[in-house]
Amino acid sequence: MITLPEIEAAAEVVHRTMPPTPHIAWPLLAERTGAEVWVKHENHTPIGAFKVRGGLVYLTELKRQVPQLPGVIAATRGNHGQAVAFAARRLGVRAILVVPRGNAREKNAAMRALGGELVEEGEDFQAALEWAQDEAIAQGLHFVQSFHPLLVRGQATYALEFLRTVPDLDTVYVPVGMGSGICGVIAVRNALGLSTRVVGVVAENAPAYALSFRERRRITTPTARTIADGLACRVPDPEALAVIFHGVDRFVTVSEAEIRAAMRACFTDTHNVAEGASAAGLAALLQEGERMRGRKVGLIHTGGNVDREVLAEVLHEGSGKDSPLATRG
Numbered sequence: 092m093i094t095l096p097e098i099e100a101a102a103e104v105v106h107r108t109m110p111p112t113p114h115i116a117w118p119l120l121a122e123r124t125g126a127e128v129w130v131k132h133e134n135h136t137p138i139g140a141f142k143v144r145g146g147l148v149y150l151t152e153l154k155r156q157v158p159q160l161p162g163v164i165a166a167t168r169g170n171h172g173q174a175v176a177f178a179a180r181r182l183g184v185r186a187i188l189v190v191p192r193g194n195a196r197e198k199n200a201a202m203r204a205l206g207g208e209l210v211e212e213g214e215d216f217q218a219a220l221e222w223a224q225d226e227a228i229a230q231g232l233h234f235v236q237s238f239h240p241l242l243v244r245g246q247a248t249y250a251l252e253f254l255r256t257v258p259d260l261d262t263v264y265v266p267v268g269m270g271s272g273i274c275g276v277i278a279v280r281n282a283l284g285l286s287t288r289v290v291g292v293v294a295e296n297a298p299a300y301a302l303s304f305r306e307r308r309r310i311t312t313p314t315a316r317t318i319a320d321g322l323a324c325r326v327p328d329p330e331a332l333a334v335i336f337h338g339v340d341r342f343v344t345v346s347e348a349e350i351r352a353a354m355r356a357c358f359t360d361t362h363n364v365a366e367g368a369s370a371a372g373l374a375a376l377l378q379e380g381e382r383m384r385g386r387k388v389g390l391i392h393t394g395g396n397v398d399r400e401v402l403a404e405v406l407h408e409g410s411g412k413d414s415p416l417a418t419r420g
Contacts, residue, residue, distance in 0.1 A: 092334065093244050095282035098251050098275075101148045101244040108147055108181070109137055111252045119360035124376055125384040129260065131253045132392045134363055138173040138201070140394030141249050145271055146174025147181075148245030153233065154182045164189065164227045165235040166220035168320040169198025170394050175235050176207035187232065189223040191215050195320060197398045215315060217326050237269040238328040247275030253389065254279050254287065262288040263389035264343070264372035267300045268321045270331025272393065277338035287389075288340040292375040294322045294350065294367075301342035303327050304335060318401070319350055321368030321393065343375035350374050354402070355409040357392070366397040 112135045120128040133141035154160055162185030165175045172188035179186035188207040190199060191214060203209055210226075213219040220237070227234035236242070254260070254276075263280075265273040273291055280287050293301045297315035309332055315325040345353075350367050353374035357365040365373070372390040376383060 092281065093240060093247065093278045097244055098247045098279060098282065101144075102248040102251055104148050104151050105144045105245060105248045109143070112136060112249065114253050114256060115361075117361050120356075120373075123356060123360060124380055124388070126376065127387045128376070128390060129257050129388070130361065130390045130392050131249060132363065133249055134365070134369065134392050134395035138170065138177050138205070139396050140170035140173065141246060141272060141391070142170045142174040142394075143177055144174075144248050145242035145245030146171075146178040149235065149239060149241040150175070150178040150182055150184065152241055154184065157233070160184050160233060162187065162230075162232045163235050164223050164230070164232045166190075166216060166223040166237065167202075168216055168323060169195055169202070169396055170321060171237055172202045172207060173198070173205060173396075176202050176205035180206040187223075187226070189213075189219045189226070191219045195396070195398050195401075198396050201396065215325070216323050217315075238271050238331050240330075242271045243274045243278065245275075246271045247278050249391070250276040250279035254283055254285060257389065258283065258285055259387060260287045260389040261386040262290055262340070262383065263391070264290045264292055264375050265391050266319070266322055266368045266371040266393055267291045267293055267335075267342075268324055268368060269328055270300065270335060272391065273339065274331055274334045276391075277334055281338070289338060290375065291335065291339050291342045292371045293342060293344055294319045294371060295344050295346045297323050297325065298344055299325050299327050300332075300335065301344050303332055304339060304342050307336060317350070317367065318347055319367030319371055321366065322371060343378060345371050345374040345378060349378060351405045351408060353377060354397075354405050358406060363392060364395040364397060364402060365392060366394050369393040369395065
């Protein structure tokens with residue numbers, strides 16, 4: 092497990108580029124859920140997602156160790172790739188980003204705008220990852236994993252900002268893709284000696300981490316197709332699982348309909364755009380409404396990078412039925 096001094100050193104690297112992100116207790120979310128809800132807004136980073144932190148820490152250390160770095164390659168559904176491209180451009184490093192075919196167009200455009208070289212390969216994230224690993228060997232590039240201790244240090248900096256300011260949270264809901272975010276939250280919770288429960292959230296259509304947690308062994312799934320593309324993992328990382336097995340209180344699995352409803356609720360109650368993965372935490376809290384009523388709860392708004400037409404479709408589906416007025420009492 093990473094230490095508090097390591098996380099504080101990572102925060103120094105991150106804060107050279109961006110300020111701490113806000114954390115806000117939203118009254119409408121409190122009315123909707125019956126809990127005091129604090130949201131850590133990682134959608135307010137330079138790439139609109141928390142992963143920029145890990146990208147900066149990882150590539151800064153990599154460049155220090157390998158000054159003549161020829162380039163990096165990573166597999167991504169979008170936010171990890173944007174983080175790698177953002178950090179690589181700042182450090183003058185070539186970045187190739189491999190996405191599965193049919194990936195979100197606006198995330199693809201953002202990676203290109205950040206200077207990344209985009210390649211579309213494979214039917215899903217796992218296929219893109221395996222292709223990127225092979226290409227790293229073929230081209231002599233450094234492969235940036237989706238889970239790594241340096242990434243965890245970087246992601247942990249948002250938890251350090253959050254839990255030092257709001258240390259008395261009963262529970263924090265953390266969406267789980269490959270696990271760097273939730274492992275960072277666990278590391279900070281433990282380092283600060285807090286009793287906050289950490290709850291992992293996965294999509295019903297991509298349940299690999301929840302299944303693995305239940306069985307206490309790595310479980311893979313044949314598919315991972317979900318609107319929450321940041322959660323679309325079918326092969327969990329063993330290092331991440333080792334931390335999760337000892338640090339997570341429980342997992343909540345949310346349906347596609349619950350994720351979409353939470354995207355609408357986030358927009359209505361906070362006027363922030365939440366991509367599917369980000370809305371999953373709120374979906375889990377709404378699912379556990381009776382259990383969490385009256386408690387002080389943290390949500391991680393992991394990112395707001397959702398294609399416009401997807402957001403428009405999701406918002407139109409609501410037709411006012413899940414507004415805060417419709418869910419009171």
